[in-house]
Amino acid sequence: MTALETTLDTAVWTTVCRLDDLAPERGVAALLDGEQVALFRLLDGRVLAVQQHDPFSDAHVISRGIVGSRFVDEVEVPTVASPMYKQVFDLTTGRCLDVAGKVPARGLSPDLRTWHVRVTDGLVEVGR
């Protein structure tokens, strides 16, 4: 938790789009200095960011997955399922919750990287 707070303090925030550009429970892709990020807006207005690259199919498609939720350790966590081979990821942590019988390509990690997101004055900002 401390590491996280530190990064939050020192993060560089980049404005990506307006909150209105994001439809609830659907993702979009964004390009941040050549890096592809998938942004998801939940029903409650939260915006979460994970890597756009799908480690299992080796394609940049995560933003096009179906958003949902899964009951993990007694809490409902927001999820996205890869549109390619249906692995399910926790949108808050990037953790792969279901590998759907596959292994990641090229020895990649099954989990997704995440970014911090904040909404200021109706603008979506990603922190790095």
Added chain:
Amino acid sequence: MNQHLVVVGGGMVAQRLVEALRDRDTAGAWRITVLAEEPRRPYDRVALTSYFSGRDADDLALGDPELWSDPLVTLVRDDAVTHLDRDAKTVSTARGRTEHYDHLVLATGSSAWVPPLEGADLPGVFVYRTVDDVAALRGYVEKLSEDRVVKGAVLGGGLLGLEAAGALQALGARTTVLQVGTHLMSAQVDLGGGEALRRLINQLGVGVRLNAMTTKIKPHRRGGVGRLELADGGRVDADVVVIAAGVRPRDELGRASGLAIGERGGIVVDDTCLSSDPDISAVGEVACIQGATIGLVAPGYAMAEITADRLLGGFSEFPGADTATKLKLSGVDVASFGDAFGQTPGALEIVWADPVGGVYKKLVMSDDARTLLGGVLVGDASAYASLRPMLGRELPGDPGAYLLPEGGGGAPELELPDDAAVCSCNNVSAGTIRGAVTEHGCTDLGAVKACTKAGTSCGSCLPLVKKLVTTELAAQGIAVSTALCEHFALSRAQLYDAVRVSGVSSFTQVIERFGTRAEGRGCDICRPTVASILATTSPAHVLEGERATLQDTNDHVMANLQKDGSYSVVPRIAGGEVTPEGLIAIGEVAKDFGLYTKITGGQRIDMFGARIDQLPLIWQRLIDAGFESGHAYGKSLRTVKSCVGSTWCRFGVQDSVALAVMLELRYRGLRSPHKIKLGVSGCARECAEARGKDVGVIATDKGWNVYVGGNGGFTPRHAQLLAEDLDTETLIRTIDRFLLYYVRTADRLQRTAPWIEDVEGGLDGVRAVVMEDSLGIAADLDEQMALHVVEYEDEWKATLEDPEKLRRFASFVNAPDTPDPSLAYVPERGQSRPATADERGDARPTPHHEPVLVAGARLEVRS
């Protein structure tokens, strides 16, 4: 050196013998030569009648065809054995082949017995034993049917005669059965049962004459058979006659070589199936075992198993014949098993009859009314599958309860002992079926069938197998959960009903009312399922409001996701009919956007390699050229494939293209549990391969035959006949109802073939709902399809007209003009394809950095 087994006859029992021996003889002690008189591989004679509707001899294939490629097995077809020399231990054939044997098995079966009647050799007189017999009969009736209503007569009112009568009737002939004795099926059922049976047969439109001894068959003036003359002076007009007066064992080789022959024919064998010559066995219908020949396949299979076992040094013996039988005539339920005539001393008979409903049921019990000895079930044989394995065992409770109509009796659930035989064709016990679930991890009926062979021959035990499997799964706690996913405890069919009846029209409402947790937001399983359900209960655009969040990426961007994250695009080409201008337009779009093109199996053109941001531009061009969405991306109607039909084809009898176009435009966009494909052929030559489709239509002289449940893919199936000679209007109504009944009640991702198996009553059950409205929902289905037709709009056109929807197609929300930089293509055979990982360079760093490009996101290809 291995020994040589020669088998004479390539019938059902021979097939089982070879299969059993090759299965167990792992050391290869025997090489096998099968000498068969028929020109084809052993086939399922029991299912012969289905050849009338199936029209494909391959459908009758038995077992795994690989058996005949086994290097230790030689099958010689179309060559009859004419001579057996027991001293030299050789057999020789009509075509001059001689084989030396170490052991010989006679599996020559029986031939149809033709009584010595004047006129029995006239054209138009047939027997009913082989595929060739049935093919000749069908051809004869079809030819006569061209200019008159054909009158048929069947001599013999036994199992086979009734089956033949049903087949003649199905071919459109008005048929009469002539039975020499006092009642039908006199070998299996008693007088009371025979009387109930007669009424049922009459209801099918088949006439029955009892005590009718035919004395002469007279020719017609035009040639061929004309009428029958009876001993009582009566006459019956007939254009075609089928003789089903019994069978005679084909024991001629045994007779000529001096083997012991039974009093009423057949090669006498002991309980190990050896004849009077220890180097010769006889199995199947030709064997006279325990004093009699038996005209059923199950005892024959038992003999095959015993012989295989003995050849490998085993000790098994014939346990006595299971002579239980069930008539295979749709609409007439008859079964008989055990001591059906109550001949055991002291036996008690318990009878329940409903003469009005045409039901007659009898159980034969031991003198203390506790042990089941046999039974006859006519008109309602639903209890057959569960009662038959109880033969010789105590029935719990009042035996009378088992005879009452279903639901009215409270018969106790029968707990079958593990050693009770469930499938008698393949000799599979209840214990083996349970074991398939508990030990071999089978979790559904299909897996259990494959694992145990239960229910793979005549199929009469399938309801029981299914029940055993379900019970066992439940006991295992492998809850046969039909729950869709963690968010819905309902099955797709239940959810469909709930949504339809409640009229809710958004996902949030659906999950709040029917979900497991109100705060749940669904997943990649239930969201698309709900989207599909809502698409037919309250139609709206796929991207309308909350619906957009339910769609798989394919439905969301209305294109097919490919492995590298690009999409493919398929415009509709209804019925596979396309103008030259259309072809040019597609070609130009593909060229301008650098797309890879390929012709699909559904007679249209797929264009690959489109980026998400290119989709609207591509579609604008296609729509301007007059195309619309082809729904290749949806779990929905895909295509209606057609042959060229009567407008061009020399053989066509109907305009298959016009019908295909009409059907495709009617059902386009219909969302369903899985993809649906249709096909239309312009004549029986079936060039459109319509029987490989969920709905296949084949033109006839009189209209259209419609087949359902054909699937390609992982488990290919041929479609089965649903209805014949429909006019176009009835055809469309039938397909409307079939499709919507499927849409309403199938499981998620269940294709039509397994769905039909799951419907109560199988294909007959589907037919009852669709053709006879047995559930009273036909009007509702018709209305729902009318709504679908009215509400249809081209999804792509509507999307292009709505800027809000178009925003979804940006490559990047903050850089809409930058294409996905990770896409890379290489040229191949004049087009482009995605670069492989190697081609991109193994040195590719972690994907968070820009990859090395082989070529840009768009590639010019020069040829």
